[in-house]
Amino acid sequence: MSTWRPVSRPPRWLAWLPGWALTLLKLSLWIGGGLAVLGLCVALFYFARAGRFDLDEVAAMPARTTILDRDDHPIEVSWGASRHLAKREDLPDFLVQCLEAREDARFFDHCGVDFRGLARATIRNIKDRDFTQGASTLTMQLARNTFDIRAKSIHRKLLEIALTLRIEGRYSKDEILTHYLNRIYFGSGCHGIDEAARTYFGKPVSKLHKGECAMLVGIIRGPHIFSPARNLEGARDQQSEVLDRMIAMGRITPQEKEAIQAMPIDIVPEDQRSAERSYAVQAVRHELGDILEASDIRLDGLVVHTTLATGWQLKLETDLSNTLLEAEQGAGWDHPVHREFTPGETPAYLQCAAVTLESRTGAVLALVGGRDFLDSRYDRTTGARRDLGSAFTPWVAAAAAERGKRVLPGNIMLTGRQIGPREAARISQRCGLGGPFLETEDLFRGSAACTPMEAAVALATLSNDGKRPTPYLISRITNAAGETLFQRKPDLSQAITTAAANEALELFDEVGMSRCFEGQTGSERDAWLLRVGPGGSTSIWLGFDEPTKICEDGRLRKVLDSLGQRLGE
Template sequence: MSTWHPISRPAFWRRWLPEWSHLPVKIAFQLSLVGLAVFSGIAFFYFMLAMRFDMAEVAKLPAGTTFYDRKGVEISAPGGSGRKLVKRSDIPDFLVKSLRAREDARFFEHSGVDVRGLLRATVRNFKDWDFTQGASTVSMQLARNSFKMKQKSIHRKLLEIALTLRLEANYTKDEILTHYLNRIYFGAGADGIEQAANTYFGKTTSELSDGECALIVGIIRGPHIFSPFRNLDAALEQRSQTLDRLIAMGLIDKKRRDEIAAEPVKLVSEEQRATQTSYALQAVRRELDRVLDSDEIQLGGLHVYTTLDAGWQNRLEVELTRAVEDLEHEKGWTHSTEAAHVPGTEPAYIQYAAVTTETRTGATLALIGGRNYSHSRFDRTRSSRDLGSAFEPFVAAAAAERGKLVLPGKPVLTGRQIGPAEVERLAKRCGIAGPFLKTEDLFRGSVAATPLEMSIGLATLGNKGKRAKPYLIREIRDSVGEVIYTAKPELVQALSPNAASDATSVLARSGGTRCFTGATGSERDAWTLRLGPGGATAIWLGFDKPAAIAREPRLKSLLDEFVQRLGNN
């Protein structure tokens, strides 16, 4: 008895494809199933990993940056303005358009991840064999910022994508945009859009003009590089690029672009800037912008350990103020003693600036940019003033370097042995930039320098001729305590140890220190140089609008008393 078996028909794809292709197609199909399974497994893994993060963190106020002195004591100063949050209703529509044009053109269309942009970036990264392109949307940047992910890796990128999808599921587009603008760093110490609007333009966010919106959005990609305070031309170029993108997207026409580009940029004056709280912290903030990427600063919660010695800085400020007040109380003082002048007018009262540099490392131990930060935020440690006889140590150093005789108190005779060109060369090696005269007047001190340059130069003489690069930040830790930056002292041999030692012989001895106090020939600037066992201090006294000071009674004796009160440390 026979058994009937149905004839099996070949699969649909076999009937339509040539026989030679059957095996490759089968293999490809099986591989696609494996790939789908692997993709599903990876997606599930990162979805579960993303579930561990609290989405409520996105809406919370990010932690600020905390600064410490060299002993780990937190540095604080009155009058600082903290991060301020805005609502969506406070954000001008043109700011939103500018942000889309500059950062994320399809923000309102994609689901948090711009697949087309991501594929383009992936291809580019494979070509470069590096993470040169990120294709981050605004939502992805917010996720990265909120959950402090800074490492560049495939794992971080996949987790960032998973978190972005969760973020999009939990917040509306308007909420994402608002949280993003409240979190990011805009340079010049401004955290968030409200503080940025006030810092740069003295306005609230809602008051920003179209031109100001385009400029402030242009800052985002390089808060330090494109800050209008630092480089207005670069900031204006970023504004132009933003406006060009708006035209390309059809959000404005060329006529409107030209109108916006013609808007005058009205930045707040130096006197009105209130994002910093002291001259020293202002300088630390500048250095922070240089040493960290903006993404790392935006993460918030940074702990910045500076080189500043808060005790020494306070002592220097107190004694300087006392010396200046004593000078103002002298009989015959002809200048104003009113410190609370009206911002924007010429200060009529005496000013001072001081920098102390640790001789062996270049670390800045103290920085005082003026008499009262709340009255004037102009940092005088970076302003060049005439040196006069304060330049003599560098004339002596140049002569000693060439094996010539150093004649204390006779800089012209000392300098004539080698000539102005040699003195200029040596002074530049010690950190003084010039410009320099090409005549013998150079030996008499016809050259200008900043207190910072003088402190570095003096430290070079006290460090056996080794010039150190100045720095204010020794270490930075993130919010979980991980070290993300450590400073390394950089030293260059500027002159021989013997020449450096001979140069200090022109400074007067005061206990364990070498000192100079005196004024320029024009009688408009007074200098105090102090080379102690561990630090070199340069102090300038004078008026913002140059006026005679040296002819006032007892100037030199008061400065000598000031040096004596500082002691030998």
């Protein structure tokens, strides 16, 4: 049986090529065909994966944030209560033009993926050996924000592209940019363009002028650090960059930019921006904003697990209120509980502030920033820096013990002189007190200032064997599916020795279930109660916002005694 076969000859139009070139051409065709098949399989795989996502979520109202106390009981908040979805007709045309100029210049021309930009970014990433460039379009950002596609990997990027193409096939360009603006974060707890317009400027998005439009678009890339409520100068810089992009695209002239920048920007005062109901919830909101920015968390439907102990928070508020009412009645004062205060006016009645920290972790168990949140939203736990007076005594003792000197109860002046005011101030700062501190012996008479929060930290340091905690209000953040997006770990540092901390605590009197130290300034303008309970360290300040003599020393001591007894029950 013959095995002879005729020799295969190339087509005439390839006959002129040498044999090695023909071989290389065939190999290239085989490789190209294989890559095409592989590319098709990859595309089909990612389009199949993208098909599992519900595109109705793109247009849905972002779910509100849920706040829980340390026992996972809901805390009532007002966040998002006024949130609603803007429609395309609500968006000023200038706002849309600014968004296009700043974020996606070819938005109305590409298919959702800017392949030219993507190619440039890919080459740059290969050179940098890292994902330094993303080339994300508005549609890609919408896909990422809606479906939590944030990890920087090739797999995530391919899935994002497939989802982007699906979104482009489902929604019009106007719908896409509207959904994008309704979903993104604008800082200060604002999710969506309309909530941002109302929060910052006190008006709906449809009423924004050109200067406000450019400013809101400018802060998108850094909503926390460029929030006009906390960094108006930075927000103006971003506004200028947006307008420069508008000039580069031929949308406005330099003269028009000057006119737009001259438009008045009136930011809504902080005490009118939200409808919170307590200082503690207000503080949680501020901390949440910091975490969302630092951790790049933008999902809706967040569940925020706080450290607040609702029962103790209520007891602290109630005991403070009752004690101060009794003091005012005894002094013949009237607390104007029903009076309405104009914005920015300081209520002129006896104020208070209190913080309780879990000593071993720094978790905030309770926070009272003032007497009446409806009258004044000014948080005195971090804003009121007042003299400690005789309440500075435990830290003078701790400083002396830290340096191996004798602690002389009842004679704090001699105790402090053994180390000098500068060393006493330095060790007190290590414990958490912020100062300022006098550099004379008047320091030992209490000429040292701090906030109630700092006093609580320094007290927790004494009651935690000299370990200084960093205070925090949020322990964990999860999404609606229960997945952990943020987890806080206690941050402790050894400030002083255990022996020095324990010797300072010996100055505290036993009151009920707690150990308390009372102190007031010589001018009787500030009074402090320091309490170490079974699991928490509490600092309480009493006084007027405008420093004024509270009452006679004997009466003031009775007020502090009564408060200490109440808290120890």
